[in-house]
Amino acid sequence: MPARRIVVIGGGVMGSAAAWRLAARGGEVTLLERFRPGHDRGSSYGTSRIFRLAYADPFYVDLAVRSLPLWRRLEEETGRQVLSLTGAVDHGPAAVTDALFETLTAAGRPVERMVPDQVAERWPGLRADTGAVFHPEAGRLHADDAVAAFQQAARAHGAEVRHGVRVTGVRVLDSGGVRVVAEAGEEWTADAVVVAVGGWTPALLGDGASAPVSGLPALRVTQEQPAHFPAADPLSWPSFIHHPGAALPATGRSTDGVYGLGSTDGVKAGFHGIGPVVDPDHRDRTPDAATLDALAAYAERWLPGVDPTAPDPLTCLYTTTVDHDFLVDRQGPVTVLGGCSGHAFKFASVLGELAASLVHGEPGPSRFALGPRPRPRPAV
Ligand SMILES: Cc1cc2nc3c(=O)[nH]c(=O)nc-3n(C[C@H](O)[C@H](O)[C@H](O)COP(=O)(O)OP(=O)(O)OC[C@H]3O[C@@H](n4cnc5c(N)ncnc54)[C@H](O)[C@@H]3O)c2cc1C
The missing domain is CATH 3.50.50.60 (FAD/NAD(P)-binding domain)
Incomplete structure (x- = not known):
């Protein structure tokens, strides 16, 4: 029934x-x-979450593709714009960006390979690592x-x-x-x-x-801590993922890379999934100074379009399966x-x-x- x-x-x-x-x-x-x-x-x-199709796993590419018409239907039903497509740059080891290129191509989605100089020319605020791909069906969800x-x-x-x-x-x-x-x-x-x-x-x-x-299944609840950095015209930024393993070491705070995007609060950037395990009812939402310093150092090197001296941090929960x-x-x-x-x-x-x-x-x-x-x- x-x-x-x-x-x-x-x-x-x-x-x-x-x-x-x-x-x-x-x-x-x-x-x-x-x-x-x-x-x-x-x-x-918050004001932003990354939308993108670029996953190395075709299962998630397909899931993201299926989500798109439903996001658009939500917008039609409510008269609110929630998704802005500004594109996304993935950069890092060439093997990683090649795999993304191949998966998106196999799924029939538009994607282009870029070299770091092309990225710098098109988005002067962003410095890219060894390999890079851009796909246009990505951008910002207003959370x-x-x-x-x-x-x-x-x-x-x-x-x-x-x-x-x-x-x-x-x-x-x-x-x-x-x-x-x-x-x-x-x-x-x-x-x-x-x-x-x-x-x-x-x-x-x-x-x-x-x-x-x-x-x-086991669920690991952690407190994560991205920050917004002041930038000129942040809404024109693509979203970006910096995959570790080339110039960004796959150790310490960068194990799973750095993500970011423009929002009405500035350019948000964060280390993915490095925060401490917390009890969601009893967590100290005070930003961790060492993480903030590491993020500012990252911004200074890789995000020439932001002011790395003025990060505004926030905290948020991940609930992660193994x-x-x-x-x-x-x-x-x-x-x-x-x-x-x-x-x-x-x-x-x-x-x-x-x-x-x-x-x-x-x-x-x-x-x-x-x-x-x-x-x-x-x-x-
Ligand atoms: C910093 C950060 C950046 C992220 N960036 C991205 C990104 O760029 N792209 C992306 O795709 N994803 C991103 N994510 C992940 C994404 O935001 C989460 O996967 C998603 O928001 C999870 O939503 P949820 O509804 O499961 O959890 P929640 O938003 O936490 O919702 C659970 C709700 O349940 C309520 N609740 C709890 N207990 C009870 C109860 N007993 N009775 C009634 N209500 C209860 C809570 O108050 C809460 O409102 C990010 C997450 C974080 C933290």
Whole structure:
């Protein structure tokens, strides 16, 4: 029997996207978010996230391609622009950029090889390493606007969106449905629930005998710390990924490289996935001085178009699986949408659709399944 009544827990980008897609399918949807709209406690806030198709793994290229029309549909339904295509430069070891070139070409997407001098000529603010590729179907998602747009679109399809409601328990009922309990004792009985609580997933779903799902894979919750740098005309910048292994050493703070893009707050740059493990409810959001110094030193060498002396840092959560694949799976009436591993914002539109299809009994990708993740993989 199709799920009629669905509760979505978590109003970050994932839960909001799922609420939209579920409501669009005609479900009676309630979205419950613990904090106020636009809050800065989780993973989805701020003015920018990179959108790009360039992954060495064709699976993620395909997923990003599938997300594009859904981002555009969100814009059409809400009248808000959330995605600006300014292109993306990937640079670093030639073997890495060659692999990206080949994967994008095989997928039939436009991509061009560049040498560092061509990059400097076209974007004087950016200094490129040994190999470089540019693809135009990339750019900037406005994060806060995207979350608000998903919620607006969900409401337009009849969803109820509530903030300031902290869910404390999810119980699978013998009748086949599910009961969701909130802090103030309020309860909802539903046919299905989508749990999209980011860094709070282990806390809410736990791993005891009474856990509503079994086989929750290990999730590492870390506090990451990019910074915005002042720059002239930041919105004209392409997004960029500097892959380590050539002039940028694959050690220390650069193990997984540096990402960045222009935004209304300046040019954002950050080391990918180097932050300390934290408890999302008890973390010190004070910026780490050594990370900030390392980022400023990076900017001084590689970002001649920014003022490296005036970084403005922010902190944000990654919830990372061992293989960096997301967690999107259903067990009975409970669908889990998480494990976003620091690279999922660009896919939110299609992951919301995927969660909705799981709720309706359709199969999902096996690599996003609950259960152990035995294969550590290099970051994507
Ligand atoms: C610094 C940084 C840079 C990033 N850059 C990129 C990028 O350039 N491109 C890209 O694709 N991805 C990027 N990402 C990753 C992307 O932002 C995340 O994958 C995505 O935002 C995860 O969204 P979420 O909805 O799972 O988590 P969240 O946004 O944390 O949402 C979870 C929500 O659940 C709520 N919640 C928790 N517990 C409860 C409860 N008990 N009851 C009710 N509500 C609850 C929380 O308050 C929160 O709002 C970046 C992430 C960070 C941190």
